[in-house]
Amino acid sequence: MERPARAPIAHALVIGAGIAGMQAALDIANSGYPVTLVEKLPSIGGRMAQLSETFPTLDCAQCILTPRTVEVGRHPNIHLITYAEVEDIQGEPGHFRARIRRRAAGVRWDICTGCGACIEKCPTRVPSDFDMGLGRRKAIYTLSPQAVPNKPVIDKEHCRYFTQGKCRACEKVCPTGAIAYDQEDELLEIEAGAIILATGYELYDVTRLGEYGAGQVPDVISGLAFERLLSASGPTAGKIRRPSDGREPKEVVFVQCAGSRDPEKAMPYCSTICCMYTAKHAMLYRHRVPDGQAYVFYIDIRTAGRRYEEFLQRAVEEDRVLYLRGKVSRIFRDGEKVVVWGADTLSGQQVEIAADMVVLATAIVPRPETRRLAEMLGIEVDAHGFLREANPNLAPVSTCRPGVFVAGTAVGPRDIPETVAQASAAAAKVLSLFARWQLEPEVVYAGQS
């Protein structure tokens, strides 16, 4: 191994600013080391920012998340780059060089004050990805009122100025002149000694579930979409309204394992969190709609975490959620109702429910960017595209490449407590490298820990 000209760099690069990336970045930054935290979306917080409450405590997700996002946004040791992607990584542990493309937001964030006047005046409304298509946002937007950074970006595919050369309302109304239509992408070169991948997950595409309506029945939605309905800052301000006609559903069916545990047609693995979040959804629905009835179709119930089983029993005993053991075979629309064909194997009956709305607990799948980053770094992914740990039992946050660590749902389905624990574990691995480098600067890398 060639001796490098300089000492290894005790600077961490964390890719992904969901709860995993944020936790890892804070642990490293609080230890006195610099961190570059890169996030693809305009603001940080990841999936947790989309949640209404978390299980098993039913804590308000925003309430426990925003102290973290604010801390990340303000931390002197964290260089936060949002609306950006890592395009290339070269080098070796101790001396990685990353090229990061920060997309042109069309807004000068250095002079923007986050007043929101541009968002208010923008005439264009488009479906919001953050709201899982259930709500709308403007062409100039932030993801949420509590976004960190609370600075907007312009969606050039829908903005009237960029598509038709018209409007420019945001520019007219901005008090500091921060709108900059001609802003260009910015390329940054970052040097880092260690990398943590925390790029999170997506959901299995509902349109691939043909027997469940394939995305054609508007009142059949995914679990994350239901979270947005539950959320006080969501498209319905926390009121449960069904997408087709805005009416409050009185009978809601929750379908577990939609695309999970299905080696033949979809994903073979269990997505881990659906039993718990479905119980949460059913309970919260019952709290919001006291005369509503919730049904859950399940194959098995997996409540392996601390106080998870007790949580689920509350749903069954206190909130009278009816659990039916049987996988749903078919969902279709019949007039105003959504008909669900399932089974109750415990009583040996084929059952039919004419529901007002159906929520599918769809499988957790990795993002395509995760695979791309893995290839760039020369680390392995499994058959589905999840990052592969060095050893699933004994080295769950290390990879086959020294200096590169992983955390969170980019490695596989897991809940928030596990994700946070792994993020701190990955940070600890990085910190141990940095500490060793301080003690023995001539050692290039510490090797596999």
Add this chain to the structure above:
Amino acid sequence: MRYFYFPGCTLETKAVGFNRSAKEAAGALGVELVTLPEWNCCGATFPLSTDNVLDLAGPARNLVSTAEAGGDTLAVACATCFNVLRRTNHFLRKHPDTLEKLNAFLERPQPYAGQVEVRHLLDIFVHDVGLEAIRRRAVPGLGGLRVAAYYGCMLLRPADEIALDDPERPGIMDELLAALGAEVVDYPHRGECCGAYLTVKSPEASMPMSYRILSAAGRAGAQVLATACPLCQFNLDWLQARLRQQYASYQPLPVMYFTQLMGLAFGLDPAGYGFEQHYVDPRPALAQAGVLGGIRSP
């Protein structure tokens, strides 16, 4: 375009209307269907036990005959025959030892090697002739007749063997009907079983199955149900007298073959299409939509 054609027993007897309309509709599109010489019964159901090699001999013989006659494709109108022949072909291609046994048993000059493709008329019309050509030929067309397409099981499953369409969201027959000028009506049970041979054992078993399909299509506004299988056509048609007795609000719905509708759309003479044999006469609904007039010579 010229294809060897497998009519199957029922199309030569009880369902001659299907046979005749299929050949004429094809002819109007420039497709010549040449009945396979020495064809034999396909067996009406694909043998599902792995040790039942003899029941594969019947359908396999048709595949061999096609190859011997110099054909690389066997066109089929009846969905059940299509299913049996296609699944047989697929099985023999995947199990060379069974193929060898059958070849030895059939004792034909050339052993069959899986080289024939079994295709349904829907596939040939939509993909070989094309929707544009069908649209152009559809004069006088179906004039907005509201048709519900019924696929049944045999056209769709198992999807990896049959590979005609998406079993959960089929559309090939809907596309054809739309090209003929029909207003295609969507309803939820398009690929669900009508009862098939259960009716032989017990019509009561098939009744709820057929009822679901017919009532959903009716409620969706269909004037006619289109099908591609004589057994489906029979179940859905013949059972309606009993359905009317069992279900107070049941409204009759005529059940036709998609090729009969093609013939009508092309302005062909429907004299030999067998409308008189239907239990629920389609002619009033057709006349009401203005489809029975406009006959011109083929």
Add this chain to the structure above:
Amino acid sequence: MRVTISVEQVRSEWVRRIEEVSGQDVMACYHCGKCSAGCPAAEAMDLLPNQIIRLVQLGQVERALESQTIWYCAACQTCYARCPKGVDLPRLMEALRELAMQKRGDHLEIARLDVQALAEFPQQAFIAGFRKYTT
């Protein structure tokens, strides 16, 4: 009544033959119930499709053979099309029918069919019916 489950039952020759004739590993089924949920003919059945395969898993083949269910299966393939484990239940039903007929004779007595009523049926109905219900 407490039903005995024993190794003789679970590893019986009947189970082995059923697996051989159907070409299926009955243990692949994890009883999600999707087959039963979507079976269009289940209304006429006494046991649900997933209960039939459960009986075979338990080695209680006799109970499966005595059910009405196996005779009301229309081989429509809906269960197989949706099974997350790829269990070919139609093949299993066929194997059970064959075994039942081997033990007890034909399910359909052709001589006792109502000829007049049946004169209207298309022949493919008979051919399929005889194939499924007689040896």
